[in-house]
Amino acid sequence: MARKESIADTGVSEAAWRSLHPVTPLAQTWAVFAGIFGYILFNLADDLRELFSSEVLWGPGYFGYSMIMVVIAGAVAGTLVISFLAGLFSWLAWRRMQYAITTEAVYYRSGIFFRSQRLARLNKIQAVNITHPLLGRIFGLGRIDIEVAGGAGSNLQFGLLKTAELERVRLEILQFSQAVKFGTTASVTDSSASEFSEYATGNLLAETQSGSDLEIAVSQTADPLKVLLNEETDGQLIYSVPLRRLLTATMVNMGVIISLLFLIAMVIGTLVLVFVFDAGWETFVALGVPALTGFSALRKTVTENFNFRAYLAADGIRVRAGLTETRAQTISPQRIHAVHIIQPYFWRLFDWYKVEISQAAFQGDEGTKQTNILLPVGTRAEMLRAVWMVFPDLGVADPINVLRVGLEGFGDSEDFRESGGFVNNPRRARIWDWFTYNRNAHMLTRRVLITRTGRITRRCSVFSYPRLQSLQISQGPWARRRKVAAISLHTVDHNAMVESALSHLDEQVAKNLFIELSRYALQRRQVEQLETWQARVRYGLTTEVSFEEVQETTREP
Numbered sequence: 123m124a125r126k127e128s129i130a131d132t133g134v135s136e137a138a139w140r141s142l143h144p145v146t147p148l149a150q151t152w153a154v155f156a157g158i159f160g161y162i163l164f165n166l167a168d169d170l171r172e173l174f175s176s177e178v179l180w181g182p183g184y185f186g187y188s189m190i191m192v193v194i195a196g197a198v199a200g201t202l203v204i205s206f207l208a209g210l211f212s213w214l215a216w217r218r219m220q221y222a223i224t225t226e227a228v229y230y231r232s233g234i235f236f237r238s239q240r241l242a243r244l245n246k247i248q249a250v251n252i253t254h255p256l257l258g259r260i261f262g263l264g265r266i267d268i269e270v271a272g273g274a275g276s277n278l279q280f281g282l283l284k285t286a287e288l289e290r291v292r293l294e295i296l297q298f299s300q301a302v303k304f305g306t307t308a309s310v311t312d313s314s315a316s317e318f319s320e321y322a323t324g325n326l327l328a329e330t331q332s333g334s335d336l337e338i339a340v341s342q343t344a345d346p347l348k349v350l351l352n353e354e355t356d357g358q359l360i361y362s363v364p365l366r367r368l369l370t371a372t373m374v375n376m377g378v379i380i381s382l383l384f385l386i387a388m389v390i391g392t393l394v395l396v397f398v399f400d401a402g403w404e405t406f407v408a409l410g411v412p413a414l415t416g417f418s419a420l421r422k423t424v425t426e427n428f429n430f431r432a433y434l435a436a437d438g439i440r441v442r443a444g445l446t447e448t449r450a451q452t453i454s455p456q457r458i459h460a461v462h463i464i465q466p467y468f469w470r471l472f473d474w475y476k477v478e479i480s481q482a483a484f485q486g487d488e489g490t491k492q493t494n495i496l497l498p499v500g501t502r503a504e505m506l507r508a509v510w511m512v513f514p515d516l517g518v519a520d521p522i523n524v525l526r527v528g529l530e531g532f533g534d535s536e537d538f539r540e541s542g543g544f545v546n547n548p549r550r551a552r553i554w555d556w557f558t559y560n561r562n563a564h565m566l567t568r569r570v571l572i573t574r575t576g577r578i579t580r581r582c583s584v585f586s587y588p589r590l591q592s593l594q595i596s597q598g599p600w601a602r603r604r605k606v607a608a609i610s611l612h613t614v615d616h617n618a619m620v621e622s623a624l625s626h627l628d629e630q631v632a633k634n635l636f637i638e639l640s641r642y643a644l645q646r647r648q649v650e651q652l653e654t655w656q657a658r659v660r661y662g663l664t665t666e667v668s669f670e671e672v673q674e675t676t677r678e679p
Contacts, residue, residue, distance in 0.1 A: 357433035517569030551626035
């Protein structure tokens with residue numbers, strides 16, 4: 123009799139599925155069981171207190187045993203039953219948590235009663251990253267994060283797997299993905315794909331069908347992957363973030379300072395209520411807890427960016443960071459659509475900057491903000507290096523001065539002598555932007571669009587013309603009266619702060635800008651090959667030349 127197959131299990135033979143580590147279900151559900159146990163214990167606290175303080179507990183019980191022995195036996199039996207049920211559920215769930223790697227896609231299936239199966243096609247894979255959660259770091263386990271070109275929720279994540287197996291699986295996925303992107307059309311059997319996983323631990327070559335196109339493509343990508351493995355182990359360090367700098371930058375953050383002032387005010391107010399108005403100490407908890415929540419950003423920033431390091435890898439920029447949960451992320455320069463330079467107010471004292479990027483994949487997913495950080499806090503030289511790695515040519519003769527004006531400059535639209543080529547928003551726009559109207563400006567070069575905004579927190583963004591998804595020009599009734607218009611840039615990572623820089627332009631400037639952006643966006647995107655990019659960045663790191671000198675070697679006539 124044929125095996126009845128669920129519709130969620132179609133597409134992959136049963137022999138191709140591989141199991142995750144057995145502790146995976148427990149790692150995903152232990153917090154739920156701990157919460158249930160804590161809730162039950164909290165609700166029974168008063169009853170248990172009364173029981174232990176009464177004489178009944180120490181009196182005779184049932185079957186000739188004392189009541190204390192009966193209570194202990196009942197607690198042990200209940201714990202064993204709950205543990206058995208949790209273990210049974212975890213075992214059943216683990217049997218359904220499986221992944222498969224074929225010559226077409228990476229599959230992951232799960233679910234006991236409600237089954238689901240997801241896939242990431244090899245030709246759509248942008249990057250394969252490794253993450254080690256807190257529990258996984260203790261036992262040497264982690265998970266695979268596959269970035270896929272698509273909208274929110276299109277990325278694939280599965281684990282837990284042992285660290286050594288994670289590296290093998292990652293390289294296997296990368297090699298099959300590269301083989302598909304070479305233009306292969308032949309396919310191999312699922313058994314051959316399984317053999318690849320075992321053989322990949324040796325020389326990273328798959329034992330595919332003899333003479334197939336895939337065999338040729340895999341063999342062609344084997345050497346680059348060997349280089350990739352060496353680069354990830356001994357890659358050249360681009361920059362790192364010292365712990366002292368990270369802590370200082372986080373502590374002088376405006377949000378943390380406001381939270382600290384609020385906490386001090388709450389403590390003083392609580393002491394006054396307790397000692398002057400005879401209020402209970404519960405007031406401290408009621409007023410102090412909301413103030414402490416403001417420090418969650420401090421904890422999150424430090425733990426996520428702890429020991430931040432960026433390496434030069436064969437397939438892009440390899441980022442490693444994290445305290446309680448470590449991540450190893452690969453950022454491909456070909457997927458970066460825009461760069462955003464951010465400088466909070468108090469960072470000006472140290473001349474520090476933060477660099478974020480807009481990149482394909484991870485858009486709209488949880489954790490997008492964190493995975494889009496290219497430099498959490500760095501010096502001016504590190505900031506310029508980060509921008510240069512993505513945009514070697516800004517299309518201007520003095521790129522450092524342009525970025526300086528983009529971060530520090532301001533002025534009215536009538537005076538362009540010191541604006542560095544930036545076109546400021548008109549003075550009549552200050553009715554909407556009281557504090558930033560003379561900071562909001564834009565600049566068109568032959569290569570990129572540069573915008574600036576923000577007075578307290580300075581922001582300067584660099585956009586690639588061919589990466590603009592679409593443009594929109596709009597003008598409301600009040601804007602028509604004031605003769606201003608807005609231009610919206612639609613990218614993979616829509617940034618609201620960019621809107622403020624282009625939201626109240628002079629209407630004639632807006633029309634001209636819309637026409638110019640539409641014309642520039644049609645130009646053919648010049649893709650820098652990874653080998654060329656790596657050689658350029660390596661040259662810049664080893665010779666320590668300036669932004670302008672390196673740019674002169676890469677600028678096209």
